[in-house]
Structures are given as structure tokens and as C-alpha cells.
Amino acid sequence: MPMRRSHVQTTLNGEEIDFLCEPRQSLLEVLRDELGLTGTKEGCNNGNCGACSVILNGRVTNACCVLGVEAEGASVVTIEGVAEGDRLHPLQQAFLEEAALQCGVCTPGFIVAAKALLDAEPNPDEGRVRHWLAGNLCRCTGYDKIVRAVLKASDAQEVTA
Amino acid sequence: MKEIDYLAPASLDEAYAALQNGKTSAFLAGGTDIIVQLREGRKQVDQLIDVKHIPELMRYGWTDGGGLAIGASVPFAEIYEDAEIARRLPCLIDCATLVGGIQIQSRACFGGNIGNSGPAADTVPALIALGATLTLGSREGTRELPLEAFFTGPGQNVLAPGELIVTVNVPPQPARSGAFFHRFIPRNEMDIAVVNVGARLELDAAGERIAGARVSVGAVAPTPLFVEEAGAALVGQAPGEEAFARAADAAAAAARPITDMRGSIAQRVHLTRVLTVRALRRALERAREA
Ligand SMILES: Cc1cc2nc3c(=O)[nH]c(=O)nc-3n(C[C@H](O)[C@H](O)[C@H](O)COP(=O)(O)OP(=O)(O)OC[C@H]3O[C@@H](n4cnc5c(N)ncnc54)[C@H](O)[C@@H]3O)c2cc1C
Ligand code: FES
Ligand code: FES
Numbered sequence: 001m002p003m004r005r006s007h008v009q010t011t012l013n014g015e016e017i018d019f020l021c022e023p024r025q026s027l028l029e030v031l032r033d034e035l036g037l038t039g040t041k042e043g044c045n046n047g048n049c050g051a052c053s054v055i056l057n058g059r060v061t062n063a064c065c066v067l068g069v070e071a072e073g074a075s076v077v078t079i080e081g082v083a084e085g086d087r088l089h090p091l092q093q094a095f096l097e098e099a100a101l102q103c104g105v106c107t108p109g110f111i112v113a114a115k116a117l118l119d120a121e122p123n124p125d126e127g128r129v130r131h132w133l134a135g136n137l138c139r140c141t142g143y144d145k146i147v148r149a150v151l152k153a154s155d156a157q158e159v160t161a
Numbered sequence: 162m163k164e165i166d167y168l169a170p171a172s173l174d175e176a177y178a179a180l181q182n183g184k185t186s187a188f189l190a191g192g193t194d195i196i197v198q199l200r201e202g203r204k205q206v207d208q209l210i211d212v213k214h215i216p217e218l219m220r221y222g223w224t225d226g227g228g229l230a231i232g233a234s235v236p237f238a239e240i241y242e243d244a245e246i247a248r249r250l251p252c253l254i255d256c257a258t259l260v261g262g263i264q265i266q267s268r269a270c271f272g273g274n275i276g277n278s279g280p281a282a283d284t285v286p287a288l289i290a291l292g293a294t295l296t297l298g299s300r301e302g303t304r305e306l307p308l309e310a311f312f313t314g315p316g317q318n319v320l321a322p323g324e325l326i327v328t329v330n331v332p333p334q335p336a337r338s339g340a341f342f343h344r345f346i347p348r349n350e351m352d353i354a355v356v357n358v359g360a361r362l363e364l365d366a367a368g369e370r371i372a373g374a375r376v377s378v379g380a381v382a383p384t385p386l387f388v389e390e391a392g393a394a395l396v397g398q399a400p401g402e403e404a405f406a407r408a409a410d411a412a413a414a415a416a417r418p419i420t421d422m423r424g425s426i427a428q429r430v431h432l433t434r435v436l437t438v439r440a441l442r443r444a445l446e447r448a449r450e451a
Contacts, residue, residue: 061268065197065265067167
């Protein structure tokens with residue numbers, strides 16, 4: 001039986017694109033398998049780990065709990081859209097400087113989730129950062145370095161702003 | 162996930178029509194329950210009906226009498242970011258901020274939490290304490306029922322084929338009343354409740370006696386419980402530890418929990434008592450501030 005594929009038009013990292021996908025495919029599968037954007041990671045595939053975090057219509061969410069067809073008419077930002085050309089986002093810079101990653105599988109999700117926080121609240125305190133990132137799991141770092149990196153990036157943003 | 166159809170009706174009429182096409186359906190709101198269940202094969206349907214393009218389900222507003230009508234699919238984040246809701250109905254914020262982490266709250270909603278009908282659903286005891294009702298719609302029209310009358314078993318409810326939840330209605334709250342919701346989980350965030358409790362207290366004009374009370378407990382029975390005996394034990398009493406202990410006994414007596422990986426029967430009964438007392442204390446504080 002031929003697969004029924006739907007035509008979807010969306011804005012991905014600021015660019016208007018269209019793609020074909022099956023209704024059962026998650027946005028995560030579409031990003032990785034159809035569009036070749038493998039920066040968004042699959043950890044649990046059930047909403048618990050945050051490795052697949054993307055910003056959908058301005059809110060951070062798990063791409064494994066969204067269908068690709070739901071992206072119709074929406075705006076999606078993935079980790080690939082966080083840097084500006086060759087210039088790293090302050091969060092990416094801070095993650096490097098603070099060594100806030102080991103294996104790196106969780107890192108895109110943390111950075112996308114943290115970006116959504118700093119976009120909404122430029123000066124979160126440590127408690128706020130930890131609370132916001134409760135939906136992102138990391139098996140390697142013990143979280144302290146990640147939290148430090150996010151706080152550093154928020155300071156850096158303030159200086160450049 | 163097995164092959165599936167996806168429909169995105171733009172109106173209630175289109176949604177009702179989609180429900181009549183002979184296929185088995187589930188609704189897609191935030192997708193945080195249903196997408197995972199379909200992928201893991203715990204549920205199978207022919208079509209997913211995305212309800213997020215139906216205007217009535219995506220808006221919320223205050224009624225003339227001072228109640229709040231919440232479209233079934235409004236994401237939790239939109240609710241708890243509203244300063245007026247936070248001021249007037251803090252108990253709603255208690256539960257909405259506890260469901261999952263920020264990624265979940267961006268999409269998940271009351272309609273999904275209720276529609277999924279899990280015994281531990283966190284928004285349900287809070288909403289029952291507040292006296293919430295549901296407006297259900299179908300091609301035949303709408304009907305309204307108390308939230309506590311909606312659930313019939315784990316994952317089961319009274320929704321007829323062809324029907325969906327349109328709004329969750331929080332009625333105007335009594336004067337001098339306050340409500341509070343909390344839960345016990347083994348960690349600070351992101352877990353399913355071992356027990357959760359919502360409670361509302363209403364004081365008399367002098368502030369010396371309890372004029373009305375509602376207590377609801379989740380995760381201790383096949384459905385969330387509305388414990389009328391706990392409310393009855395409080396009415397007419399002076400608000401305080403003695404009355405709260407009696408209400409807690411009533412809640413514990415109503416609990417019919419099971420032992421599972423999250424907790425034993427004994428622990429759940431104990432938690433029911435402890436959480437009920439603590440919820441009543443906080444509800445009292447809020448009633449006094451009201
Ligand atoms: C990581 C993670 C953490 C979670 N943490 C919690 C938690 O702390 N507390 C908690 O209670 N839950 C939790 N959940 C479960 C889930 O997020 C909630 O139940 C949520 O409210 C579901 O809403 P949704 O919009 O995503 O529902 P969906 O998955 O879209 O739908 C759920 C069900 O409701 C039905 N439905 C949806 N809309 C309607 C409607 N308008 N009318 C009738 N039926 C409808 C659907 O058919 C489906 O069966 C968690 C889930 C995940 C993945
Ligand atoms: S892969 Fe989506 S939350 Fe884990
Ligand atoms: S760096 Fe390995 S999971 Fe976070």
C-alpha cells in the first residue's frame with residue numbers, strides 16, 4: 001500500500017519551507033529523517049528527557065510529542081537556528097567556556113530550552129533556571145555546569161544589550 | 162506508530178462531522194499523552210482529530226458572574242502566565258504549573274488532562290475543589306456536568322462517541338473562600354503523583370466557622386475522588402487542626418488505593434491524611450486573605 005503523505009508548509013529557522021510527511025511521523029522524525037536536521041536529538045521519545053526540545057510558535061516543546069503535520073503554518077526554531085551564521089549564541093559560547101557538556105546528546109535540547117527562557121526572561125536567578133530546565137535530563141554533567149553556563153550567558157547578554 | 166489519518170477541523174461543526182465518518186478517533190490537543198500512547202501501541206485509532214484550530218477550545222475568559230470558562234485546549238502556560246487568573250484563582254496555578262516541565266506546559270491543557278482520565282491527573286482534584294463543570298458538545302448540542310461525574314474508570318469517562326469537551330468551567334468562587342492543590346512525588350519535578358489533593362474552604366461572615374468545604378483526592382482509586390464526607394465533616398466547625406483532622410480521616414476512609422512502584426497502600430492512605438490537612442491549612446490562609 002502506498003504511504004499517504006501530507007504536504008506541510010512551515011517556517012523553519014526563519015525560512016519558509018515545505019515538506020512531505022506521513023501523519024504518524026513526529027516532528028522529531030521529520031526534522032531528522034526528512035529534513036536532515038540532526039541537531040535535535042532523540043533521547044526517550046516519550047516526552048521525558050527534553051533532548052528533542054524545539055521552539056514551536058514561540059514556546060519550547062518536545063518535538064517527539066508533536067506531529068510533523070502540526071507544523072503546518074507554524075514557526076519552528078531548532079538548534080540549527082540558534083547561532084547567527086558563524087557567530088555563536090551567548091548560550092553556545094557559555095556552554096563551551098563552562099564545559100557544560102560531556103557526551104553532548106542533551107546539549108541541543110538544553111540550549112534551545114535555555115534560549116526560550118532567556119528570550120522571555122533575560123535575568124533569571126539560579127532557582128528559576130533549575131526549575132525551567134527540569135524537563136531536560138543530562139546523564140553526564142550533574143547539571144551544575146549547565147546552570148552556570150546559562151547564568152553566564154544571561155550576564156553576557158546583558159553586557160552586549 | 163501505525164498509519165493514521167490526521168484531521169484539523171477549524172470549527173466545532175467540522176469536528177462533529179469528523180466524528181461521524183465511521184472511523185475510530187482520538188483527539189490531539191497537546192499530544193503529551195496521546196502521541197506517546199499511540200507510538201507505544203497502548204492505544205490504536207484510525208484518526209487523530211487535532212482540536213487546536215477550533216476557536217471555542219483555544220480561548221478563555223471571565224463570565225459575567227465572575228467565573229472562568231477555559232477552552233479545553235488552552236495550554237497550561239497560557240493560563241499560569243495570566244496575572245489575573247493567578248490573583249483570583251491561585252489553585253488553578255498550583256496544578257497547571259505542576260504538570261510536567263516547561264516543554265509539556267507549552268502544549269498540554271486541561272482538556273487533555275481530563276480527557277486522558279488518569280487516576281492521578283493533577284489538574285482534576287484542583288478543579289473539583291473549585292467546583293468545576295465541563296461543557297460537552299456534540300452534533301446534538303451541548304450538556305454540562307460536574308467534573309466529578311465525568312470519570313468512570315482508569316482512562317474511561319462518560320464521553321459519548323461524537324462528543325468532545327468544549328470548555329472547563331470554574332464557577333464564581335464563594336466570598337471568603339480559598340482553595341489549594343498539591344501532590345506528593347518522590348522528586349521535586351516531573352513525576353506522577355503518589356497522592357494529590359485539592360481543597361476549598363469557605364468561611365462564614367464572622368470568619369469563625371466553616372460555611373462550606375470541598376475536598377478531592379487523586380491517585381487513590383480508579384478515578385479521582387470527590388470526598389463529600391470530608392466537606393461535611395468541616396461545615397459548621399471552627400477552622401483549625403481538630404476539624405482538619407476529622408476531614409483527613411474521612412478522606413483516608415474514602416481512599417481505595419493500590420500498591421504499585423510509586424507507593425504502597427499504607428503509604429497512600431497516610432499521605433491522603435497528611436496532604437488533606439496541609440491543603441486545608443493553605444486553603445484557610447487563602448480564605449482569610451480573600
Ligand atoms: C514528561 C511528561 C510529564 C507529565 N507530567 C504530568 C504531571 O505532572 N501531571 C499530570 O497530571 N500529567 C502529566 N503528564 C501527562 C500529560 O502531560 C497530561 O495529562 C496533559 O494534561 C495531557 O494534555 P494534552 O493536551 O497533551 O493531551 P493529549 O495527549 O492531546 O490528549 C489526551 C487525551 O485527552 C483526549 N482529549 C484531548 N482533548 C479533548 C477534548 N477537547 N475533548 C475530549 N477529549 C479530549 C484525547 O483524545 C486523549 O485521549 C505528563 C506527560 C509527560 C510526557
Ligand atoms: S526525545 Fe523527546 S523528550 Fe526525550
Ligand atoms: S552531556 Fe551527556 S547527557 Fe548531558
